[in-house]
Amino acid sequence: MLLATPLRFARGMFPANWHQLSSIFSRSTANTAWRGGIKLVGHKQLSNQRPIRTLSLAGQLVAVPLQHGRSLAEPCVRIGQRVLKGEVIGRGGTAIVWAHASTSGTVVAIDACHPADGDQPLPAVHIAADGQERWAPPRFPPHPLTVPALAEFALQMGLVGLGGAGFPTGIKLAGTAHPLDMLLINGAECEPFLTCDDRLMRERAADIVAAAALLAKVYGITQVRIGIEPNKPQAMTALQQALVSTDRRIEVHALPLRYPAGGQPLLVKSLTGRTLAPGRLPAEVGVLVLNVATVYALGRALLHGEPLVSRIVTLSGAVTSPGNIEAPIGLSISTLLAAAQPHGTGDIQVGGPMMGRVLANSAAVVSKTTSGLLARSESLFPPRAATRPCIRCNRCVDVCPMALRPLQLLSACEQENRALLQQEKLTACIECGACSQVCPSSLPLRDSFRHAKRTIWLGVRP
Ligand code: SF4
Ligand code: SF4
Structure with a gap:
């Protein structure tokens, strides 16, 4: 069954020639369906009704982290120095993500900060904003642009994946020794409440399409597919309208309205029919996968000379x-x-x-x-019931999109049994939490798997 529906062909309702038509038809016979997942109440309308706003930074302090994962940039500014927005404030060598002033102002400290979604404090440059938002001169990539130069440029412009894990984009762009034939852009935004990608696609579709076309050109990729859950019709329309400005073959596809449709292996399956085996990289099945906000940020860097x-x-x-x-x-x-x-x-x-x-x-x-x-409030985020023993209902198995057995995985976690964890494919778990969501016994399935990956598998002790 075809679940990812191509909504239109680039530059018109019909492909320009039979070759394009036959390739689309042959794809439609591929198995793009995946099992499992859950339907969630989206709560999207709470926040997707208004345009993206900005705030005045006059009188504010910002603390820009110098570290992303294992990448630690060296500060290259001193306390008291005036900086412009976009100016480099932290740099490094190979595989290091550079840091940039996020506003104009004065460096007041080089100290730690606590990232909102991190466990540990990170080194950071603290800047007192002057409220003027004065930009540093733009910095453009070399021409002609090669893949290695693109990857290096992405690191130096501070780009990381904006969809979740924050993996350095430059490393992802460089690590493509395999031949690629497709660029997949993840606009699923399947998490309830979140609408940042929805509003970005509605309001800045032309920039996204321009960036996608440029990336496709650099890689020699012939097909670009943007996957979106169908609960974002305005975003789909905006992207479709923006496609008239490109001669690249870019398609907008409706993904299944089922969490976690944006999970990487599921997105690849939905958009290509190809199976991404656990632990394998998308490049190994010929695709480059980027979140839509990451593509937009790449476009700002490549076409406007702005770092992230x-x-x-x-x-x-x-x-x-x-x-x-x-x-x-x-x-x-x-x-x-x-x-x-x-x-x-x-x-x-x-x-x-x-x-x-x-x-x-x-x-x-x-x-x-x-x-x-x-x-959070009790009505929007009802408290979880107390944990009870497993009743062997199998619901966790039914919803797992990676075809795992969460109950058996939980048992392996509790035993701290590495062989059993390997047998139950712990590393294939994408930590989506669908199993925890449906478990009538409120067992901490996903949290246990996340913890086990860090402590038992990778040996990281708190
Ligand atoms: S958290 Fe892991 S085990 Fe649970 S449903 Fe998601 S992929 Fe499956
Ligand atoms: S959903 Fe919960 S109660 Fe049901 S089998 Fe899985 S772990 Fe046990």
């Missing part, structure tokens, strides 16, 4: 003023929350309710992977 200094953050849940804000990296979470006006005294969720986490530090700042801040 901000991201769209959804403010939703129990708030008086929901919406999306383009937040400078390093802005304090309390400033963003003040703009949203949370009511009630519930916790703040960072990211979506399925894969996000509760804000642990009220002094935290926006990082490049902070997709949303959700004010």
Whole structure:
């Protein structure tokens, strides 16, 4: 059954020649269906009704992290130095993601900061904003642009994956020794509440299409497919309208409206019919996968000479003023929350309710992977019931999109049995949380798998 529906062909309703038509038809016979997943209440309308806003930074402090995962940039500014927006403030050698001032102002400290969605404090450059938002001169990539030069440029422009994990984009772009024939753009945004990608696609579709076309040209890729859940009709329309400006073959596809449709192996399956085996890279099946916000940021860097200094953050849940804000990296979470006006005294969720986490530090700042801040309330986030013994209902197995056996995995985690964890394919778990969501016994399935990956598999001890 074809689940990812091609909505149109590039430059018109019909392909220009029979070769294109036959290739589309042959794809439609591929098995693009995946089993499992769950239907969730989206709560998208809470925050997707208003255009993306910006905030005045006059009088604000921003703390720009110098570290992303294992990549640690060396600060290259001193306390008291005036900096322009986009100016390099941290740099490094091979595989290091550079850091940039997210506003103009004065460096007041080189110290630690707490990223909203991280466990550990990170080294950071603290800047007192002057409120003028004066940009540094743009910096463009070399011409002609090769894949290695593109990868290096992405690192130096501070690009990381904006869809979740924050993997350095330059490393992803460089690690493509396999021949690629497709660029897949993930616009699924399947997490409830989050609408940052939806608003980005609605409002900046032309920039996304231009960036996708350029990437396809650099890689010699013939097909670009943008996957979107069909609960974003305005985003689909905006992208379709933007496609008239490109001669590249770019298609917008409707994904199944089923969480976690944006999970990488599921997106690849839906858009290509190809199976991404656990632990394998998308390049091994001929595709490059990027989140739509990452593609947009790449476009700003390649076409406008702007490094990554901000991201769209959804403010939703129990708030008086929901919406999306383009937040400078390093802005304090309390400033963003003040703009949203949370009511009630519930916790703040960072990211979506399925894969996000509760804000642990009220002094935290926006990082490049902070997709949303959700004010929790009992009605929107009902408390989980107390944990009870497993009743062997098999629901967790039915919903697992990776065809795992969560109950058996949980048992292997509790025993800390590496052989059993390998047998039950722990590393194939994409940590989507669908199993935890449906478990009538409220067993901490996903959290146990996440913990086991770090402690038992990778040997990381808290
Ligand atoms: S968290 Fe892991 S085990 Fe649970 S449903 Fe998702 S992929 Fe399957
Ligand atoms: S869903 Fe929960 S109760 Fe049902 S089999 Fe899985 S772990 Fe057991």
